[in-house]
Amino acid sequence: MSNVTLSNIKQQSSKFYELAMTVLDWLNYINRISRGQDILDESSFKYPITEYLERKKGAICGLEIDHPIFQRKSVDVAWRYADIDSTIKSEPEWECFMELKYASNTDVQRIFDDLCRLYYIKKKFPDVKCYFLICGEKELFVANFQNKIIQSQKSEVTEVEEKEYKGNNQPPYSKWFTLQPSNPVKLIECEFNNRYYHSFITRKRGKYIFHDSKDKIDTLCFQTKLLERRTNTNSPKEFCIAIWEIELVACK
16 A cells, blocks of 8 residues: 555544544643543543534533443443433434444453444344444554554655455454455354353353343344544654444354
């Protein structure tokens, strides 16, 4: 892939471009005012996301809202664009759900768990939108995707390119996401005996408890589609961000 200039990067921008840059600017701000005491995690960028959605998009947002399917579980951010009459039962209450992760070396199972929870929302409510956002320091982001960064000296934004890996030598996040805009979809199919899926169902508090007894654990069949990815280099510490949408597919 050749170097990408600022002009054609802007032409490739998605509807999430401004949100992505808002999160990067916020992380840069937190990094600038900290003295090495702040640990950046998902809580570091929930609030700029909701403030952006409310102020720029007129959305109504919720943080750590109850998962509409699993008891005792929550979703990081949810929002809707139209107010709902509280006297009318609407399910789900939200139009969009988003899980957030700050890139680290220990979050592989947690990322899969969040993906599964989004899948079950999308499966039961096909009209809602489900998104996954991962951001973090460039070094960790690169390590988890095994990427190389293509930089343009005159640009605040750089292109992120994913290397191709074969067999079991696959980077952690690349199991479920791609960073290739030319091939933005990653198919995910898991039977119950898949180690991540099995752990998702059985670990910690035992089996997941559904709100509705008609729901059940089944074979996972969905895909993640890359919508936006950015790197902000105009800072002492560089951060990367990517956003994907979860889409249903038919099982083979």
